[in-house]
Amino acid sequence: MNKFYIASSFKNIDSVQYVSEILVNKGYVQTYDWTKNERASSLDALTEIGQKELTGVKAADLLIVLQPAGKGSHIELGIALGQGKTIILYTPEKKIEDLKTTCTFYHLPEIxxxxxxxxxxxELVTKTVAVTES
Known part of the structure; x- marks a missing residue:
């Protein structure tokens, strides 16, 4: 159980790449790195990226959601919830506890x-998900 996918927004590319690099160096496997994409310039490109992201989420043991996240991240969160994946929701601030702006799904016991x-x-990832040999 060592495959991960990070959901976030383009605003967080540096943080996503930083976390991904550290986890890969610790022996975890990233199922898809969307940060290597450029912004889609056509519907066909969106479809292709969406398929890769869907496959990446489905193949992962762990979904990490890095806040602030966009609408695609919330869909990825829903896919992971529906498949019973391990999910970690990360936020640098306690905004997820603000009743005016939080999402109901953030507070499910599975997260x-x-x-x-x-x-x-x-540290939480390494305590939650063990690296196993493939």
Whole structure:
């Protein structure tokens, strides 16, 4: 159980790449790295990227949602919830606890929350999901 997918927004590319690199160096396997894509310029490109992202989420043991996240991340969250995946929701601030802006799904018992810095997220991942030999 060592395959992960990180859902987030283009605003967080640096953080997504940072976390991905550390996890890969620790022996985890990233199922799809959407940060290598450029913004889609056509519906065909969106379809192709969407298929790769769907496949990546389905292949992952762990979904990490890095806040702030966009609409695609919430769809990925729904896919992971529906498949019973391990999910970690990361936010640098406690905005997910604000009743005016939070999402109901963030507070399901299946979701582990991490508020703080990226080092705390990486520590939670390594405590939650063991690296296994393929």
């Amino acid at each position: 582990k929350k991490c508020v703080g810095d990226l080092a705390e997220l990486i």
